Amino acid sequence: MKILFFAHLKTVTGQAELGLSLNEPVDANTLWERLIALHPGLARYRPSVRLAQNGEYIGSKAQFSDIDEVALIPPVSGG
Amino acid sequence: MKILFFAHLKTVTGQAELGLSLNEPVDANTLWERLIALHPGLARYRPSVRLAQNGEYIGSKAQFSDIDEVALIPPVSGG
Amino acid sequence: MQVEIQLTRQRIGVSRFRSSGLLAEQGAEVEFCGLVRGQENGMAIAALEYEAYSPMAEREMRRIIEDIGRRHRCLLVRVIHRIGVVPVGEAAICVDIAARHRAEAFAMLAEFMDRLKQDVPIWKRQPLTADALAELKAK
Amino acid sequence: MQVEIQLTRQRIGVSRFRSSGLLAEQGAEVEFCGLVRGQENGMAIAALEYEAYSPMAEREMRRIIEDIGRRHRCLLVRVIHRIGVVPVGEAAICVDIAARHRAEAFAMLAEFMDRLKQDVPIWKRQPLTADALAELKAK
Numbered sequence: 422m423k424i425l426f427f428a429h430l431k432t433v434t435g436q437a438e439l440g441l442s443l444n445e446p447v448d449a450n451t452l453w454e455r456l457i458a459l460h461p462g463l464a465r466y467r468p469s470v471r472l473a474q475n476g477e478y479i480g481s482k483a484q485f486s487d488i489d490e491v492a493l494i495p496p497v498s499g500g
Numbered sequence: 501m502k503i504l505f506f507a508h509l510k511t512v513t514g515q516a517e518l519g520l521s522l523n524e525p526v527d528a529n530t531l532w533e534r535l536i537a538l539h540p541g542l543a544r545y546r547p548s549v550r551l552a553q554n555g556e557y558i559g560s561k562a563q564f565s566d567i568d569e570v571a572l573i574p575p576v577s578g579g
Numbered sequence: 580m581q582v583e584i585q586l587t588r589q590r591i592g593v594s595r596f597r598s599s600g601l602l603a604e605q606g607a608e609v610e611f612c613g614l615v616r617g618q619e620n621g622m623a624i625a626a627l628e629y630e631a632y633s634p635m636a637e638r639e640m641r642r643i644i645e646d647i648g649r650r651h652r653c654l655l656v657r658v659i660h661r662i663g664v665v666p667v668g669e670a671a672i673c674v675d676i677a678a679r680h681r682a683e684a685f686a687m688l689a690e691f692m693d694r695l696k697q698d699v700p701i702w703k704r705q706p707l708t709a710d711a712l713a714e715l716k717a718k
Numbered sequence: 719m720q721v722e723i724q725l726t727r728q729r730i731g732v733s734r735f736r737s738s739g740l741l742a743e744q745g746a747e748v749e750f751c752g753l754v755r756g757q758e759n760g761m762a763i764a765a766l767e768y769e770a771y772s773p774m775a776e777r778e779m780r781r782i783i784e785d786i787g788r789r790h791r792c793l794l795v796r797v798i799h800r801i802g803v804v805p806v807g808e809a810a811i812c813v814d815i816a817a818r819h820r821a822e823a824f825a826m827l828a829e830f831m832d833r834l835k836q837d838v839p840i841w842k843r844q845p846l847t848a849d850a851l852a853e854l855k856a857k
Binding site: 504506507552555556557571573574576577578579 | 660
Binding site: 425427428473476477478492494495497498499500 | 752768769770771773774775777799810811831834835836837838839840841842843
């Protein structure tokens with residue numbers, strides 16, 4: 422699984438991209454716990470960050486598997 | 501006093517401009533009566549036509565004198 | 580707020596517009612053009628003819644813009660309205676607005692166009708068919 | 719409804735825009751550009767840097783436009799968003815809309831910009847001062 426970080430989350434994690442191995446599908450909550458275990462600095466951003474799975478915002482029942490590209494989307498500010 | 505006609509009112513009156521002599525100031529109602537006497541075809545347009553005095557729409561208490569330029573403004577359709 | 584109003588018998592060129600970047604505080608630029616469409620009341624047309632009570636039309640446009648500007652202050656508002664014969668596909672009006680933020684530019688534009696169509700003494704006259712337009716050009 | 723979406727690292731040129739008169743039924747054209755302003759949070763800046771999650775940003779813009787288009791059908795919507803360093807006075811985004819009437823063009827524009835700022839994964843990064851911009855250009 423590929424995890425993408427954008428904007429200030431790149432600074433927080435010190436990386437733009439992260440490879441993660443999953444043995445079985447996980448839900449968003451479990452995924453967040455794995456990410457925060459790796460990068461504790463992410464915890465305070467969690468409430469404002471949305472997850473995207475393969476380029477689309479996830480619904481509440483999303484399951485993530487090893488082949489997914491997951492992006493952490495902090496509040497956007499384009500335009 | 502100069503009276504200006506625009507759009508279909510030019511066709512109705514057969515003219516774009518009309519000179520009118522006033523002995524004393526008149527209100528809008530009297531002015532209309534004078535105009536309709538000259539061009540009875542104007543009567544049916546009166547409800548939809550606004551008067552402008554020297555380039556501004558008139559208020560309800562307007563008085564017209566011999567030096568004014570008065571325009572009959574049918575419903576507009578610019579843009 | 581800078582206001583520029585113009586009535587013209589010439590084709591409105593794109594190059595005459597755009598203030599982008601000229602104003603230091605400017606964050607938004609919006610340009611609207613209203614074009615003559617190929618149909619009028621279901622009939623195919625080649626052009627529309629516009630007529631104006633020119634001095635009043637210009638004054639009224641300025642008055643409307645200044646009035647809206649009291650609530651939605653912009654940096655620059657420029658209006659060009661074409662009069663005379665306007666062929667299909669060409670602009671009858673272009674409005675160019677520079678503002679600090681998009682909100683006031685959008686509000687100015689929408690409200691100005693609504694009030695123009697209520698109060699500014701400009702009239703669409705009879706549409707011209709392709710034959711009538713060709714005849715006019717041949718003169 | 720034709721939809722064109724582009725992210726670019728190049729300056730957005732005026733000449734790349736304008737569809738006027740190309741579409742027979744078109745009665746309205748509106749173009750909006752959002753420019754980088756000389757101040758950010760009260761500090762004088764020389765440029766802003768934009769970053770995007772590109773494939774998702776493009777897809778999301780298209781999705782938003784198609785969604786709005788179900789209520790406000792336009793003929794053409796074209797969006798160019800610049801990423802990378804955008805100097806003050808230059809456009810970060812331009813939106814060009816062709817429609818039958820102005821109402822749907824205005825609605826599309828205002829609603830698209832609101833939703834872009836909610837949902838499209840593009841970020842303003844730290845502003846660059848004049849010194850930082852000069853340093854970057856010298857590289």
